[in-house]
Amino acid sequence: MDSTPLPSPGVQRTTASPFPPAPHGMALEDEIHRLRREMNAVILAHYYQDDAIQDIADFVGDSLDLARKAAATDADVIVFCGVKFMAEGAKILSPERQVLLPDLAAGCSLEDSCPPAQFKAFRDAHPDHIALTYINCSAEVKALSDIIVTSTNAEAIIRQIPEEQKIIFAPDRHLGAYLSKKTGREMLLWNGACMVHERFSEEALVKLRERHPGAHIIAHPECPETLLSYAHHVGSTSSLISFAQAHPGEEFIVLTEPGIFHQMKQRSPGSLFHPVPGLGAGCANCNNCPYMKLNTMEKIYQCMATRSPEITLPAELIARARLPLERMLEMSRHIPSSAVGSLSPQSLQA
Ligand code: 13P
Numbered sequence: 001m002d003s004t005p006l007p008s009p010g011v012q013r014t015t016a017s018p019f020p021p022a023p024h025g026m027a028l029e030d031e032i033h034r035l036r037r038e039m040n041a042v043i044l045a046h047y048y049q050d051d052a053i054q055d056i057a058d059f060v061g062d063s064l065d066l067a068r069k070a071a072a073t074d075a076d077v078i079v080f081c082g083v084k085f086m087a088e089g090a091k092i093l094s095p096e097r098q099v100l101l102p103d104l105a106a107g108c109s110l111e112d113s114c115p116p117a118q119f120k121a122f123r124d125a126h127p128d129h130i131a132l133t134y135i136n137c138s139a140e141v142k143a144l145s146d147i148i149v150t151s152t153n154a155e156a157i158i159r160q161i162p163e164e165q166k167i168i169f170a171p172d173r174h175l176g177a178y179l180s181k182k183t184g185r186e187m188l189l190w191n192g193a194c195m196v197h198e199r200f201s202e203e204a205l206v207k208l209r210e211r212h213p214g215a216h217i218i219a220h221p222e223c224p225e226t227l228l229s230y231a232h233h234v235g236s237t238s239s240l241i242s243f244a245q246a247h248p249g250e251e252f253i254v255l256t257e258p259g260i261f262h263q264m265k266q267r268s269p270g271s272l273f274h275p276v277p278g279l280g281a282g283c284a285n286c287n288n289c290p291y292m293k294l295n296t297m298e299k300i301y302q303c304m305a306t307r308s309p310e311i312t313l314p315a316e317l318i319a320r321a322r323l324p325l326e327r328m329l330e331m332s333r334h335i336p337s338s339a340v341g342s343l344s345p346q347s348l349q350a
């Protein structure tokens, strides 16, 4: 199978620019609220976004909950504060809405590791397999898949697939290996990985564990098996937050993107959370997702003021990609939502 090299953490893509200047501080927040009301927009944010963005969002959630919110909203406009594959998912599930992404360069190394033509060739070479594909992929790859999964629902969906059915799992080899072990299902794995979760420092993790022997080690399943072997709990972003919330006043070593600490600290104010640094000397921020962090409050304002950048997809692609996404929603409808509406009632009405 082909393996595509991952991009370097320094995102090199160009960012759209000819925007009106954004106001500062509270005025910026007020303007975003004003535009949100004027446009009848809903602002959706992933847990890896900066604190201020999570605070201004109507809903903060994991990939599954944000897809559910996008599918169910009656807003005219969806402002997606996450990465491009998430905003494309919103467009596919809500094609009649305008979907805005503050920075179109907000990609994902997992998406980059699975080019549609290579994925199609791989599928064609295994006609007796169905393709179970992680939501972190392009719209084209979704359209070539049978069922989409997220880290919240993947295990439950795999358990609904008949034992004799052969499965391709793409694009995350670490999540695939974890699920294979958990469910006892052999799966053909695509060779992709997340550039953030693959690069946490094991040495730093061991030192943190020695310094905080009572801490729970909690990890996202995009981490490689060597890192997951240290974890007391493995789960999606929402699952890690819930686990911390269920152990108030305790200590946690956290193997996922540090944007998650905002919700963890809000829901568990008496607990202590330790981030694990990424690999590399003097690399204080290299456990941040460089794509998620492209979004800023200024860019949110500017994309709302100009209604650009907008996610547009051909209607035939939307039609093909929608089916595997709808199968995912249907097969995980028994899983409760954990998204939070983070806006205060005052800011919604002001
Ligand atoms: P979750 O669905 O667990 O929020 O994960 C999204 C993601 O991109 C993790 O890197």
Ligand code: SF4
Residues within 6 Å of the ligand: 083, 107, 108, 109, 110, 136, 194, 195, 196, 197, 222, 257, 289, 290, 291, 292
């Ligand atoms: Fe993609 Fe990894 Fe960033 Fe998640 S953290 S959006 S998987 S690059």
